[in-house]
Amino acid sequence: MSNRQIKLMQGNEACVEGALAAGMKFYAGYPITPSTEIAELCSQKLPVVGGKFIQMEDEIAGMAATIGGSLAGLKSMTATSGPGFSLKQENIGYAALTEVPCVIVDVQRAGPSTGLPTAPSQGDIMQAKWGTHGDHPVIALSPTSVRETFDLTVKAFNLSEKYRTPVLLMLDEIVGHMREKIEIPNLDEIEVFDRVKPKVCDDSYRAYRVEEGQLVPPMAAFGEGFHFHVTGLMHDEYGFPSNDSEVADKLLRRIMDKIDNNVDDIVIFEEEFTEDAELLILAYGGTYRSARSAVKKARSEGLKVGLFKALTIWPFPETRVKELTNNIKKILVPELNLGQYVQEVERVVKNTADVYSLGKVNGEAITPDEILAKIREVL
């Protein structure tokens, strides 16, 4: 018994609905195919819930304003695609170091450069990890369906608020533009996390001071009466620049530990048919759907193939993938690039399994039959 709404919805649309359900109140961006529907819908829906939408002058400003909106206390999001994701990188690093929660959606299209604006790709997967300079914490999620886009957008906001860090939501054109049936959960079924605020309002507040045993400092909003300094330089507890090697080391290690010490809370994945599998297909995003179709066909031919769906792309689901190689000695990674995520798989499994890549960059989705052919080849 449910009064949930059943709708035909686009992935990009589900992203906006998820963001609103999570409490987004501010969006700044610069429209770019294939993410434009996200900006368009935010411009229509945010004013209705008392939020604000700003179309900025360019991608860089869109990212900067998103950070500003969050510093002022509002849950903030921006969306883009490849060329814009490149332009946003410096400010993504700024958000990571200044510990400003925000959600950046990248609906991946074929690159490099302007590439194929309307065609799908998963070519930004490594950029999500290493796009901005310096060591920095990264959380990146990648949904495979319209419903997962809704759920993972909520999750992206929750993780960003919980760990005071930017979260990347890596869609691709397949999932972003596809319309499918979705049952939207009621608001009271959705778990929403809000950033922890300082307990008392007095001069003792330090924007970057953590309690003993904690990793995430409580966050005041600009305009609430707290002294609060923000800089992309290494900084002390007050947020003022510091050249002190001890301060720098402590700060960077702490923001990395926020993620590294909470991997179990952040990493989500699903698996099917892995118990007796001789070959594991590890897939994510739109390509996962081709992989699932291929695995079902392979199983009907009696081929022992398992399926792993990485919903959290970064941090990599290392523990479980390592465990699986106790019994599975072959792993195939199909992806819409020339072999990016497969490198991480190779790094993690080392020599415990043979790792195969299936890449495609002509702007079309990988078909189930292409994966099936590769399965037959490597088994």
Added chain:
Amino acid sequence: MVNQKEIRLSGSGGQGLILGGIILAEAALLDGKNAIQSQSYGPEARGGASKAEVIISDDTIDYPKVEKADLLLALTDKAYHKYIKTLKDDGILIIDSNIELDDTDKAYKILQVPIIQSASEKIGKAMVANIVALGVIRAVTDVVTEEALENAVLKRVPKGTEELNKAALQEGYLLAKASKNK
């Protein structure tokens, strides 16, 4: 084998094929089925080759794209030549009458229907060609019910055009009947 129908609507940008695909998918949901709609289009806003794909199934749908279509709608010569290769041997081609067929000696079923002409001359608006086409597709395949399709059309079209679009659907049904009786 699960009951799954894969439909490709093709023509040029601006003909409303993506909207047509959305309406068809929504009609399938109203019938209690599963459906996925996807599309491909060029960087230009109008005039480029455009296609919308709809998969309707009683089961879950993994791969969201149409590989071999059970039904191909072609409203332009360019789309016909581009996508005819992807029609199943036992599929159905619904092609606008103003397009010249290359080869009629094929295994698949061919229905030549004056979709664009009927839309502009009988209904009075060339822009409802997409809705006329949906009427034809429904009547030929029974892939969605008449009731669901009408509801889905009315939900998506602009206010004030309801009667026009209902007439377009009816025209599609008539055209399908006429072409089947040929």
